[in-house]
Amino acid sequence: MSLLHIENLNVSLKIQNNDALILEQFSLRMAENERLGLVGESGSGKSTLALAIMGLLSNNMKLTADYMNLDGEDLMKMSLEDRRYYISTKASIIFQDPSASLNPCFKISEQINEILSLHEIRGKKLMHQKAIELLDAVAIRHPENVLKMFPYQLSGGMNQRVAIAISMIGNPKLLIADEPTTSLDVTIQAQILKLLFEQKQTSQMGIILITHDFPLLAENTDKIGVIYSGQMMEHASTQNILNHPHHPYSKALLDSIPQMGQRHNKGSRLYALSGQIPSLENIPVGCRLGPRCNKAVKLCVNPPLLKSIENHGKVRCHSPLYEKKEQ
Amino acid sequence: MFRIFIRQILNLTSSLLLLCFFTFVLCDYFFPNGLSFIVSSDPLRISESGFFSQSIHFFSRFFEYLNKLLTGQLGLSISRGNNISDEIINYLPASMELAIVTLVFSLSFGLWLGIIAAKHKNKWQDKLILSATLIGYSLPIFWWAMLLVLFFSLWLGVTPVASRIGFEYDIDVVTGFLLIDSLLSPRYALDAFVSVIQHMILPVIVLGTIPLAAITRVTRSSMIKTLGEDYINNAIVRGISDFSVTWKHALRNAFSPILTSLSLQISSIITGAIITESIFAWPGAGKWLLEAVYRRDFPVIHGGLLITASIVIFIYLALDYISMWLNPKLRDKSNL
Amino acid sequence: MSTSFYIQHQVPSVYLKWWIDFKKNKLALSALVIFIFILLVAIFANLIAPFDPTTQFENATHIPPTWYNNGDVRFLLGTDDLGRDLFSRLVYGARLSLSLASLVVIISSIIGITLGSLLAFSPSWIDIPTMRIMSFILSLPSLLLAIVIVAIIGPGLPNAIYAVMLVLIPHFLITTRSAIKIELKNEYVTAMYLDGANKFQLLKYSILPNIFPSIILQLVVAFSSAILEIAALGFLGLGAQAPYPEWGTILSESHDYLVFAPWSVAVPGLAIFFTILSINLVAEGLRDVMNVEKNS
Numbered sequence: 001m002s003l004l005h006i007e008n009l010n011v012s013l014k015i016q017n018n019d020a021l022i023l024e025q026f027s028l029r030m031a032e033n034e035r036l037g038l039v040g041e042s043g044s045g046k047s048t049l050a051l052a053i054m055g056l057l058s059n060n061m062k063l064t065a066d067y068m069n070l071d072g073e074d075l076m077k078m079s080l081e082d083r084r085y086y087i088s089t090k091a092s093i094i095f096q097d098p099s100a101s102l103n104p105c106f107k108i109s110e111q112i113n114e115i116l117s118l119h120e121i122r123g124k125k126l127m128h129q130k131a132i133e134l135l136d137a138v139a140i141r142h143p144e145n146v147l148k149m150f151p152y153q154l155s156g157g158m159n160q161r162v163a164i165a166i167s168m169i170g171n172p173k174l175l176i177a178d179e180p181t182t183s184l185d186v187t188i189q190a191q192i193l194k195l196l197f198e199q200k201q202t203s204q205m206g207i208i209l210i211t212h213d214f215p216l217l218a219e220n221t222d223k224i225g226v227i228y229s230g231q232m233m234e235h236a237s238t239q240n241i242l243n244h245p246h247h248p249y250s251k252a253l254l255d256s257i258p259q260m261g262q263r264h265n266k267g268s269r270l271y272a273l274s275g276q277i278p279s280l281e282n283i284p285v286g287c288r289l290g291p292r293c294n295k296a297v298k299l300c301v302n303p304p305l306l307k308s309i310e311n312h313g314k315v316r317c318h319s320p321l322y323e324k325k326e327q
Numbered sequence: 328m329f330r331i332f333i334r335q336i337l338n339l340t341s342s343l344l345l346l347c348f349f350t351f352v353l354c355d356y357f358f359p360n361g362l363s364f365i366v367s368s369d370p371l372r373i374s375e376s377g378f379f380s381q382s383i384h385f386f387s388r389f390f391e392y393l394n395k396l397l398t399g400q401l402g403l404s405i406s407r408g409n410n411i412s413d414e415i416i417n418y419l420p421a422s423m424e425l426a427i428v429t430l431v432f433s434l435s436f437g438l439w440l441g442i443i444a445a446k447h448k449n450k451w452q453d454k455l456i457l458s459a460t461l462i463g464y465s466l467p468i469f470w471w472a473m474l475l476v477l478f479f480s481l482w483l484g485v486t487p488v489a490s491r492i493g494f495e496y497d498i499d500v501v502t503g504f505l506l507i508d509s510l511l512s513p514r515y516a517l518d519a520f521v522s523v524i525q526h527m528i529l530p531v532i533v534l535g536t537i538p539l540a541a542i543t544r545v546t547r548s549s550m551i552k553t554l555g556e557d558y559i560n561n562a563i564v565r566g567i568s569d570f571s572v573t574w575k576h577a578l579r580n581a582f583s584p585i586l587t588s589l590s591l592q593i594s595s596i597i598t599g600a601i602i603t604e605s606i607f608a609w610p611g612a613g614k615w616l617l618e619a620v621y622r623r624d625f626p627v628i629h630g631g632l633l634i635t636a637s638i639v640i641f642i643y644l645a646l647d648y649i650s651m652w653l654n655p656k657l658r659d660k661s662n663l
Numbered sequence: 664m665s666t667s668f669y670i671q672h673q674v675p676s677v678y679l680k681w682w683i684d685f686k687k688n689k690l691a692l693s694a695l696v697i698f699i700f701i702l703l704v705a706i707f708a709n710l711i712a713p714f715d716p717t718t719q720f721e722n723a724t725h726i727p728p729t730w731y732n733n734g735d736v737r738f739l740l741g742t743d744d745l746g747r748d749l750f751s752r753l754v755y756g757a758r759l760s761l762s763l764a765s766l767v768v769i770i771s772s773i774i775g776i777t778l779g780s781l782l783a784f785s786p787s788w789i790d791i792p793t794m795r796i797m798s799f800i801l802s803l804p805s806l807l808l809a810i811v812i813v814a815i816i817g818p819g820l821p822n823a824i825y826a827v828m829l830v831l832i833p834h835f836l837i838t839t840r841s842a843i844k845i846e847l848k849n850e851y852v853t854a855m856y857l858d859g860a861n862k863f864q865l866l867k868y869s870i871l872p873n874i875f876p877s878i879i880l881q882l883v884v885a886f887s888s889a890i891l892e893i894a895a896l897g898f899l900g901l902g903a904q905a906p907y908p909e910w911g912t913i914l915s916e917s918h919d920y921l922v923f924a925p926w927s928v929a930v931p932g933l934a935i936f937f938t939i940l941s942i943n944l945v946a947e948g949l950r951d952v953m954n955v956e957k958n959s
Contacts, residue, residue, distance in 0.1 A: 016687075051560070054560070054564050055563075055564075056560045056563060056564065058448075058555065059447070059448065059449075059450070060448065060449055084563065084566065085566060087564060088564060088565055088566025089566070091564070092564065092565070093560070093561070093564055095557040095560070095561070096557075097557060100556055100557040100558060101557040101558055101561055102558055102561075103558040103562070103576055103580065104558075104580065104654075104655070104656060105576075105579045105580055105653070105654065105655060114567065115565050115566075115567075118565065118566050118567065150655045150656070152655075152656050163561070166561075166565070169565075342799065345795075345796065345799060346799075353811075353815065357815050358815075461940065461943060461944065461947070462940065464943060465887075465936060465939040465940035465943050466936060466939075467891055467894060467895070467911075467932060467935045467936060467939065469894075469895065469898045469911070469914060469915075470914060470928070470931075470932030470935060470936065471932075473914075473918060473921055473928050473932070474928070474929070474932065476921065477921055477925050477928065477929075481921070481922055590802075594802065594803065594804040594805065595804070597804040597807060598804040598805060598806035598807060601806060601807065601810065601899075602806075602895060602898070602899065605899065606918075616807075616810070617810070617899060619814075620810055620813070620814040620901065621900070623814065623817075625814075628811060628814050632807070632811050635803075635804070635807060636803055639802055639803060639804070640802075643802060
């Protein structure tokens with residue numbers, strides 16, 4: 001059974017009486033215990049997807065979907081309160097900016113205790129003990145001291161550890177990490193990622209890692225979804241995407257990664273996709289990548305569909321890259 | 328905390344000294360005659376003998392003046408000959424009562440409306456509240472007061488036109504706050520209390536309209552900003568109830584701009600009190616001050632200005648403490 | 664990009680962009696139209712008003728507006744207790760209020776902005792005490808200050824204007840000074856300084872264009888508060904005196920006849936209300952367009 005199954009998710013934002021689609025016909029299937037990476041440029045709708053799954057869209061956005069199945073129950077069929085409660089027991093999210101993900105007005109201990117009490121852990125001693133266990137698990141060295149502090153007294157990395165610790169309360173089945181390391185120092189990034197996947201190992205949960213950093217996904221994920229301008233462009237296993245990217249956009253993303261040492265060809269220039277991601281007001285007709293794609297042909301003014309390709313995965317393109325060679 | 332306290336005391340003293348110096352220079356320059364009414368208990372004798380004249384050095388005059396103020400005396404009224412400190416004690420509670428009720432009214436409704444608007448951003452509720460606040464913000468309060476009197480008192484006859492309480496009630500002054508005093512005097516049971524409230528409704532609405540509009544707007548914009556923060560999203564996702572997210576997690580973080588606006592509204596309430604009291608014949612300090620202006624009773628104006636400004640200074644201090652209490656980061660910063 | 668057949672954007676100038684965005688806000692636009700209308704009425708008051716505002720028709724006192732049964736066609740909005748035409752008084756009152764408020768705002772803004780710029784560039788031993796005094800004055804209720812000033816120099820229209828002017832100056836001073844201080848921290852200002860610009864050049868080329876929005880906004884806000892404050896002083900009998908057709912004074916005259924001539928209260932108040940409302944709406948629109956934070 002799949003952990004998360006989304007079919008035909010549309011999220012639209014009202015801009016001056018026009019509905020602009022931030023996410024269009026978005027479908028996603030994720031197995032239990034899977035590590036899924038979602039990659040895309042800023043403004044591609046990655047974070048909106050995370051918010052949509054967690055039920056956090058602001059009220060000027062509209063969400064429609066055939067169904068959104070989270071651990072066996074369809075979120076679309078639930079009332080608002082039921083849905084909130086259900087999500088709180090099944091899923092958790094970690095945000096990009098660690099200093100903004102903890103409430104600046106309350107001590108760490110107060111914030112942990114509040115969530116603990118929601119999960120039926122009561123009693124001062126028990127709470128304290130549990131809180132220290134939680135902080136221990138995310139490798140915080142002096143948990144007693146940290147508990148007494150306010151978020152602003154901790155560094156970004158520490159804040160993110162605390163945020164991860166709080167997310168783990170209640171053992172969620174799904175953890176969404178929305179660029180969890182982007183605003184951290186490089187050395188801290190590796191630590192936090194390691195920590196995140198350690199947590200996954202111990203508590204058997206599925207994890208969605210959202211990032212714009214392809215190399216990060218290469219090592220850490222089972223499957224990768226490539227998102228562009230609100231659409232899933234390619235969804236396949238990590239190995240397949242890294243070795244044979246079928247979508248021109250995936251290839252462009254891979255080509256734009258700097259190669260170090262031996263793999264670097266002397267004198268070669270780093271590849272850069274021309275142009276920029278279209279704004280919501282002027283989304284191009286047909287394939288959304290059209291204006292930027294160097295393989296674009298006349299056919300591309302018709303919107304392509306997400307098609308399955310044998311031995312690979314799903315691709316949204318009229319002329320996928322490796323297909324012709326195989327024929 | 329101790330260092331903050333010391334610093335606040337220093338701040339307070341310097342503000343008060345500055346204020347006294349300011350009022351002294353005003354008096355000294357414009358009304359040297361009036362000054363002798365403030366400084367002496369027997370003004371006529373002094374101004375005749377020229378004891379407090381320009382021949383004495385400026386600073387020794389200033390210290391004489393300060394000395395007098397420190398004993399809690401503000402001199403005598405020129406037109407009535409009364410002791411000004413006693414007059415203030417007579418008139419101030421009425422104004423304070425009006426101001427406090429107005430503050431409670433505008434703050435509670437302002438927070439409530441602001442939060443409703445923020446939660447329904449860009450929906451009809453929000454638009455309705457926003458346009459209502461714009462209208463409230465633009466009302467000249469003297470006109471607004473007359474319209475309300477015309478409608479509710481003269482046409483509908485539901486509220487009284489003027490004064491603090493019906494003339495048939497004779498309440499002993501205990502605290503000066505009629506809301507409390509009327510309950511303390513057993514003679515009229517609840518009737519007197521009801522009468523006090525009836526008399527209070529219109530002045531409070533008139534005085535509270537602008538602060539209410541301002542607080543609603545600030546609450547709305549600050550709450551919209553805070554409700555979009557990640558920690559609020561986190562709180563929602565982790566299953567904390569809607570009420571607790573709004574009133575505990577979000578409002579506390581959104582509160583510091585509201586406090587800033589509140590401190591500005593204190594001035595607006597005092598300004599408005601002068602006008603409101605004169606329209607509703609409310610026997611408070613504002614009306615008393617305005618009458619002194621008509622009579623050009625300078626020692627009274629001086630006393631009124633001094634007291635009002637000191638009250639404002641103390642309120643600012645209190646607001647400082649509240650914002651420090653609400654925001655741990657600020658608490659720490661001022662420790663450095 | 665020469666071969667691209669996709670649409671190219673043309674970027675309008677800053678002021679044009681403000682105007683384009685402002686026009687989209689229908690409410691602010693209509694408020695602007697109303698305000699311009701009131702302004703035109705004020706300018707052409709002598710052409711619009713049928714009578715002189717001080718002419719008394721002795722046998723026509725307290726006549727209600729034309730649409731009442733006992734109204735008079737000559738007096739559109741009726742007459743007051745001395746038989747003066749209310750409509751003419753209001754029209755001339757618009758001229759008086761708006762011109763006085765403009766005068767007040769222009770003078771106090773010139774003084775306030777100049778002092779504020781000087782203060783921003785002066786050493787801290789001048790800056791800090793001055794700011795402390797200014798914020799202290801700002802914390803005092805404005806009308807109370809104006810009343811005290813009027814009490815010192817005596818009631819009357821010119822004195823009321825001086826008072827409102829004095830009250831408004833600290834607002835301009837503080838706005839300008841803090842806007843410049845914020846601006847000075849920006850790196851393009853540092854860059855210009857390193858390029859050898861002197862303080863005046865810094866102010867002219869790099870700071871003033873950037874603080875322009877907050878000054879404009881402050882001007883608009885000050886204009887509405889000047890109108891209100893002059894009217895309030897007039898209403899309290901400390902500003903414009905009896906024969907003047909000032910809006911606040913008209914209101915205070917009609918206060919006594921609230922019971923049997925309610926229109927004479929309703930109409931002048933409406934005039935003040937609509938003027939202030941339209942200015943506030945325009946300010947609101949400008950604030951959105953120019954991205955100025957409130958209470959910066």
